[in-house]
Amino acid sequence: MPRHIGSTHGEFAVCQFFVSGEHEYTRAWVSIEEAIEAFQHYTTSVAVKMGFVTQVLITDGMDCTCAQWTPEKGIQLFDQPDKAEEEDNLKGRKDRELDSDWDPEQEQQSR
Numbered sequence: 170m171p172r173h174i175g176s177t178h179g180e181f182a183v184c185q186f187f188v189s190g191e192h193e194y195t196r197a198w199v200s201i202e203e204a205i206e207a208f209q210h211y212t213t214s215v216a217v218k219m220g221f222v223t224q225v226l227i228t229d230g231m232d233c234t235c236a237q238w239t240p241e242k243g244i245q246l247f248d249q250p251d252k253a254e255e256e257d258n259l260k261g262r263k264d265r266e267l268d269s270d271w272d273p274e275q276e277q278q279s280r
Contacts (some may be wrong), residue, residue, distance in 0.1 A: 180230030183207040185216075186223050205236075212238040 179200035186192045196207045204227045216222045220240075227236040237245045 182228050185211050185225045187221055188223055208236060
């Protein structure tokens with residue numbers, strides 16, 4: 170992925186996914202303002218109206234999804250965990266991995 174696409178530098182990216190299975194980063198390493206503007210454009214584009222686009226995302230510098238658009242659900246916004254919550258989640262996973270009975274596939278299926 171190019172280091173920077175857009176007029177300002179930041180930590181956000183906008184990506185659109187097509188029915189063909191391909192995807193395109195329309196913005197990368199831009200400010201949240203520019204990412205939101207691009208997201209609004211790409212979620213109302215002609216390609217969306219014609220059914221060519223299946224998903225549009227805003228991701229942050231850690232590749233976490235901040236916003237998602239799909240035809241089925243429309244726009245969804247996601248809260249980003251704070252640093253302490255992230256560390257607690259990581260610690261909990263490490264504790265489970267140390268448990269000899271822990272099965273990551275079973276945990277994934279129960280979600």
